[in-house]
Amino acid sequence: MKIMDIHSHTYFSACGADKHEDTINAAINGGIQLFGISDHCYGIGERREEYIRIIDEMKNAYNGKIQLLCGIEIATVPGLGIDDPKTVKGFEYCLIEHIDRDESTVGMNIFDYADGFDCKVGIAHTDLIGMAVRKGLDPTEFLSRFADHGIFWEMNVNYDSIHGFSEHQYMLDFLNKPDITKIVKDSGIKLSVGFDGHRVYDYDPERVIRMNEFINNSGIEMVSFG
Numbered sequence: 001m002k003i004m005d006i007h008s009h010t011y012f013s014a015c016g017a018d019k020h021e022d023t024i025n026a027a028i029n030g031g032i033q034l035f036g037i038s039d040h041c042y043g044i045g046e047r048r049e050e051y052i053r054i055i056d057e058m059k060n061a062y063n064g065k066i067q068l069l070c071g072i073e074i075a076t077v078p079g080l081g082i083d084d085p086k087t088v089k090g091f092e093y094c095l096i097e098h099i100d101r102d103e104s105t106v107g108m109n110i111f112d113y114a115d116g117f118d119c120k121v122g123i124a125h126t127d128l129i130g131m132a133v134r135k136g137l138d139p140t141e142f143l144s145r146f147a148d149h150g151i152f153w154e155m156n157v158n159y160d161s162i163h164g165f166s167e168h169q170y171m172l173d174f175l176n177k178p179d180i181t182k183i184v185k186d187s188g189i190k191l192s193v194g195f196d197g198h199r200v201y202d203y204d205p206e207r208v209i210r211m212n213e214f215i216n217n218s219g220i221e222m223v224s225f226g
């Protein structure tokens, strides 16, 4: 298995600050083997070509040291998102956020929306089981719909100063409640792991590694990239 962390931010996000080299070196030093950069779509804005070019340059510079992926985190709240997935080109994956919010422009249309992308699609830091319960849906069946559309689900292990040192409860439930782990496994949904790093000094690769190992030991499949 390849230790993955495919959720990280650079200075392309207003909430981020790091240079690419710094985040990549922190990942390498932490034992990460597959590392994805996924700045906010509204942070990248009109700089998409530059964003993709820099990550391409990093792939060359770090060839053989770590596998890098070019991702994008896509908001689905009014004014910050991307209405037409067909306009998203040149990325290897995207992470969709906010679909469980009342004001989400995508919400339960996530399946049609995801089908519109030409790259892999994942759901970032969202309590999908809680969302199913609130909608009166069976959690296993709900997660299976994501699996059917090839949408993966992020286990977000963030714990840093930017987010007030709080942990995502859905991630803790997945780790600590065997019935929840079983629902995820039975559904067939594939998982990813992301630290959602915003500052290298906060980066904690041990959290990333522990989650990768837990998923692997649980017999749950991770999303794979080439």
Ligand SMILES: [Zn+2]
Residues within 6 Å of the ligand: 073, 097, 124, 125
């Ligand atoms: Zn996010």
Ligand SMILES: [Zn+2]
Residues within 6 Å of the ligand: 007, 008, 009, 073, 196
């Ligand atoms: Zn993020």
